[in-house]
Amino acid sequence: xxxxxxxxxxxxxxxxIHCFSQSADSVWVEKKSSNLSSSxxxxxxxxxxxxxxxxxxNTIYISKIRKSGKTRVFTKDRFVTANxxxxxxxxxxxxxxxSVGWTMRRTKSNGFMTExxxxxxxxxxxxxxxxxxxxxxxxVSIKKRAGxxxxxxxxxxxxxxxxxxxxxKPFSIFSKFNVLMMFPYNSTIYLRPxxxxxxxxxxxxxxxxxxxxxxxxx
Amino acid sequence: xxxxxxxxxLFFVLTSCQKEKITIGTNVSETFYLDNNGASMRLLxxxxxxxxxxxxxxxxxxxxxxxxxxxxxxxxxIENKYAVVYWDQRNAGASQGNSNGDHLNLPQMxxxxxxxxxxxxxxxxxxxxxxxLGHSFGGLLTASFMTKDDNQSMVKGWIFxxxxxxxxxxxxxxxxxxxxxxxxxVIQNRNxxxxxxxxxxxxxxxxxxxxxxxxxxxxxxxNAETNFKKVEEINLATLLQDDPVKNDWPITSILLxxxxxxxxxxxxxxxxxxxxxxxxxxxxxxxLLCGKxxxxxxxxxxxxxxxxxxxxxxxIVISPxxxxxxxxxxxxxxxxxxxxxxESHQ
Numbered sequence: 030x031x032x033x034x035x036x037x038x039x040x041x042x043x044x045x046i047h048c049f050s051q052s053a054d055s056v057w058v059e060k061k062s063s064n065l066s067s068s069x070x071x072x073x074x075x076x077x078x079x080x081x082x083x084x085x086x087n088t089i090y091i092s093k094i095r096k097s098g099k100t101r102v103f104t105k106d107r108f109v110t111a112n113x114x115x116x117x118x119x120x121x122x123x124x125x126x127x128s129v130g131w132t133m134r135r136t137k138s139n140g141f142m143t144e145x146x147x148x149x150x151x152x153x154x155x156x157x158x159x160x161x162x163x164x165x166x167x168x169v170s171i172k173k174r175a176g177x178x179x180x181x182x183x184x185x186x187x188x189x190x191x192x193x194x195x196x197x198k199p200f201s202i203f204s205k206f207n208v209l210m211m212f213p214y215n216s217t218i219y220l221r222p223x224x225x226x227x228x229x230x231x232x233x234x235x236x237x238x239x240x241x242x243x244x245x246x247x
Numbered sequence: 248x249x250x251x252x253x254x255x256x257l258f259f260v261l262t263s264c265q266k267e268k269i270t271i272g273t274n275v276s277e278t279f280y281l282d283n284n285g286a287s288m289r290l291l292x293x294x295x296x297x298x299x300x301x302x303x304x305x306x307x308x309x310x311x312x313x314x315x316x317x318x319x320x321x322x323x324x325i326e327n328k329y330a331v332v333y334w335d336q337r338n339a340g341a342s343q344g345n346s347n348g349d350h351l352n353l354p355q356m357x358x359x360x361x362x363x364x365x366x367x368x369x370x371x372x373x374x375x376x377x378x379x380l381g382h383s384f385g386g387l388l389t390a391s392f393m394t395k396d397d398n399q400s401m402v403k404g405w406i407f408x409x410x411x412x413x414x415x416x417x418x419x420x421x422x423x424x425x426x427x428x429x430x431x432x433v434i435q436n437r438n439x440x441x442x443x444x445x446x447x448x449x450x451x452x453x454x455x456x457x458x459x460x461x462x463x464x465x466x467x468x469x470n471a472e473t474n475f476k477k478v479e480e481i482n483l484a485t486l487l488q489d490d491p492v493k494n495d496w497p498i499t500s501i502l503l504x505x506x507x508x509x510x511x512x513x514x515x516x517x518x519x520x521x522x523x524x525x526x527x528x529x530x531x532x533x534x535l536l537c538g539k540x541x542x543x544x545x546x547x548x549x550x551x552x553x554x555x556x557x558x559x560x561x562x563i564v565i566s567p568x569x570x571x572x573x574x575x576x577x578x579x580x581x582x583x584x585x586x587x588x589x590e591s592h593q
Contacts, residue, residue, distance in 0.1 A: 118495065123264065158264070158289070171267060214344075215503075219500060
């Protein structure tokens, strides 16, 4: 047991030394605006839409000096997001889902960006057709607003371009691939791949939040 | 406020999709759902609803879904005369629900089928003539339906296509057929190595099959028909040729439902289920269709139904080029027999 503790201490120490070696950090608090996003979402040919808000949590400005002597500069942003989405699958269902997520975005100095975002949420489907009930006496009635609530998870990753970096325009464009997982769907899960193409608008002073920012040179 | 308006609009759009629309015509395609005990089951009605004659496909599996039967050939050769109802049973195809696995059992599904028939009559008129067609596991489900209470009075005919109404008998017949064909194939030196494995298995497992043995026989039977060149191979790739995107297949729902249903506990309960002893109550006209190379549900099952039902209005026909999916492997034969049967009993 003692050896295990010692091993863990050494492991954590070596990781810390490795990760933060040769780095110079400075930390400050800045006020950052929130972003609005809207996108077209699609599974194969089935259309949908999505509206969201991105609340900034922290930003790390990183300068990395390469062996060649060149400096690579990029930014890591973290956002808490809230999104309302909908897609339409004819003869199957319409799905409206509300989700919150954690977006990890990395933006290069040339404006190119990549991101990864897990989300969790609640889905409400609406069956794509009149839904009937038949009682034990054979009487038929229509069930209104037929559909189901599901717990929803989503993971997605994508690429984009931030025009605010190179052209000082307050928006970015992006494309993402997401996988939705809903459950309990017929006592199992339902998976759905979703492609997303959209726009992130960065209005000045919109829902400004104090954000912990960090500058790091490696 | 501006943000709320589109979503209020969206809510009305979503609920307007659920308004009742019933079409009487010669080229109809409409989808609606039956909600029963935890499941919302999809029904797609296509074809000639003005004929007031409906052929209900009761699919196999459990869990296969009805999409596979909706082929261009059936559209052109049956739907032009009658309406075809593609029903996705609970936990299959495009059927939806939450935690409803506890209701996945044969009595519940028999009740579902009864309500499907009642719903069709409600939508298209009580005078609608309904024929039910059970394929594979659908044979067991339709046998359950036909032998329960007075259900058979609701339909004009029963079509039993590559079906099974007696799982223990099914296992024995599959074993016998694998042995008989296998020995011939070994003598003719055709796929001898794979047949020898099957023969050895059949020789060491002779009766009172466990659930696992039954599954192994099923696996051998599924592969067996692919050894005969005249039998068209049906697999996922061939099924996906029917343009699933154009036909709005919810592909992940179909696959995940199939996976859940085929592994569900109730399959163990089905292993000992039989309706042979109850078939004497059936007096409804019956058409029995079978593929000569159907190892999964051998023709002995159709013969058993034929011998036990209590009607003289019955016919058994065997396709010489078909395996377990007669409606896909011998389409012209299937459509001709089904149309002739319906025409003479509608």
